[in-house]
Amino acid sequence: MIPLFSKFDDMRAIIDSLVASGRNPFDMRFERILSATEAVLEGRPCLLFGTNNYLGLTFDATCIEATVRAVHEGGTGTTGSRIANGTYCDHALLERRIAEFYGKRSAMIFTTGYQANLGLISTLAGREDHLLIDADSHASIYDACKLSAAQVIRFRHNDPEDLAHRLRRLKGHPGSRIIVTEGIFSMLGDSAPLREIAAVKREMGATLIVDEAHSLGTRGKNGRGVCEDAGIESDVDFVVGTFSKSLGAIGGFAVSDLPDFDLLRIVCRPYMFTASLPPAVVGSVTAALARICTDKSLSARVLSHSGRLYSALAQAGFETGPEPNPIVALKMPDKETAVRFWNRLIDRGVYANLALPPATPASLSLIRCSISAAHTEAQIDRAISVMVAVGRELGVLDPRPGKTPVDLTRSLPI
Amino acid sequence: MTNNATNIEAQIVELLAQRIPAGIQVSAQTQIVGGLGLDSVAILDFIMDVEDRFDISIPLDRVAEVQTIAELSRAIEALRRTAN
Numbered sequence: 432m433i434p435l436f437s438k439f440d441d442m443r444a445i446i447d448s449l450v451a452s453g454r455n456p457f458d459m460r461f462e463r464i465l466s467a468t469e470a471v472l473e474g475r476p477c478l479l480f481g482t483n484n485y486l487g488l489t490f491d492a493t494c495i496e497a498t499v500r501a502v503h504e505g506g507t508g509t510t511g512s513r514i515a516n517g518t519y520c521d522h523a524l525l526e527r528r529i530a531e532f533y534g535k536r537s538a539m540i541f542t543t544g545y546q547a548n549l550g551l552i553s554t555l556a557g558r559e560d561h562l563l564i565d566a567d568s569h570a571s572i573y574d575a576c577k578l579s580a581a582q583v584i585r586f587r588h589n590d591p592e593d594l595a596h597r598l599r600r601l602k603g604h605p606g607s608r609i610i611v612t613e614g615i616f617s618m619l620g621d622s623a624p625l626r627e628i629a630a631v632k633r634e635m636g637a638t639l640i641v642d643e644a645h646s647l648g649t650r651g652k653n654g655r656g657v658c659e660d661a662g663i664e665s666d667v668d669f670v671v672g673t674f675s676k677s678l679g680a681i682g683g684f685a686v687s688d689l690p691d692f693d694l695l696r697i698v699c700r701p702y703m704f705t706a707s708l709p710p711a712v713v714g715s716v717t718a719a720l721a722r723i724c725t726d727k728s729l730s731a732r733v734l735s736h737s738g739r740l741y742s743a744l745a746q747a748g749f750e751t752g753p754e755p756n757p758i759v760a761l762k763m764p765d766k767e768t769a770v771r772f773w774n775r776l777i778d779r780g781v782y783a784n785l786a787l788p789p790a791t792p793a794s795l796s797l798i799r800c801s802i803s804a805a806h807t808e809a810q811i812d813r814a815i816s817v818m819v820a821v822g823r824e825l826g827v828l829d830p831r832p833g834k835t836p837v838d839l840t841r842s843l844p845i
Numbered sequence: 846m847t848n849n850a851t852n853i854e855a856q857i858v859e860l861l862a863q864r865i866p867a868g869i870q871v872s873a874q875t876q877i878v879g880g881l882g883l884d885s886v887a888i889l890d891f892i893m894d895v896e897d898r899f900d901i902s903i904p905l906d907r908v909a910e911v912q913t914i915a916e917l918s919r920a921i922e923a924l925r926r927t928a929n
Contacts, residue, residue: 561904566893582904585889600902600928789884 453774456785467805481784487805488679494715501714535686544673545571547683550701556581559606591627608637614646614657620758629666648677678719732804761798769796873915
């Protein structure tokens, strides 16, 4: 027999060892989703802190209504791609709304956020070109690089000096230089120094792509992400994003001011050769986008919750990412402790993400929490108290029984 | 083997030693991928160290072709020739 799967023996061993330590983190099954922040897991209610449902819109009444209406009007699916089956009015409307939201000339929607990066980056970067990507980039950016014919160079994470240095090394080489980075990075929740990166881009005459998957709706005065916060929106040639996090559905997009942008529709294979988004998704995303344009309280709430969770866990003694964002990561001393920590959180009714190398930067083992505007303060405090208790039990924190940092109005015990 | 190649290999080994547990012996024939317990991200981080030491860029498609320290050394030599 051909050992077709033997190349995955290492992965099989990893899964076997994870299962032996408790649960399989890649195959968690929720019996029921109760709300944006609660589900039934193993027969018991569980608080959700690993969903990326930043604005909590998955159960928003207006979005659900728009979905139902869209299904009745447009059917359950488009059954093909836009180049073959055509564009529905609502695809075009959503693209106009996204372009307006970003104040850009054009927008293109993709069937997933993964495909947005895959399509945009692999198509823009041709054989003579160089892609310079942040070392901590998401898998979709790495996969786009594999699909592209360009030369790919990593620069050190969030290091504009290193980026400039690597760009200078390319002096004399033909072709375009395309810089790819993210607004907020998905594992540690740290944001990119976009003001400095934009300065390097201008100095070197490069093109800049920023993936705002985790920052749409959570950062910037109008929810346009870290680019808006940094005041560099006019320097960014392409913003990429997703509908699957703050907008509560699925899909991806890219926006740009470049006049030839629409040419991508006939050369970008991950856009051309897959079925377009179904009416239900287009309907709910259009409603969700309208909601975040009119209701600024959602982003204020998720940021306030994030600060509450981040400060309490940092003050309790956890080693966290560098800044409070809707992703809060706790660095574990080793893989085994991370696995035990994650299992124990679930035993106590808190679901977060277990993030292990090589999916993490610098071989870190992480407990990754994502925070939602739909969480209540009581839910945030419950998660804090469970995490601190488990941290003490497992020796990640100094054991000081009887002290749980739920009152954030005073200094927390360390 | 030229002195230049020996010198490059020695520098690669020195950089690699900073990323693997002490006591692991490496030679020109050591497999970088799979042979040292480094995961894919750790290997790419090691390649960045190599790029900075030799002041070159090693595109990811070239990295994918490299299995051993000797092969990495040859790739570095070739890229330096192109750069000059």
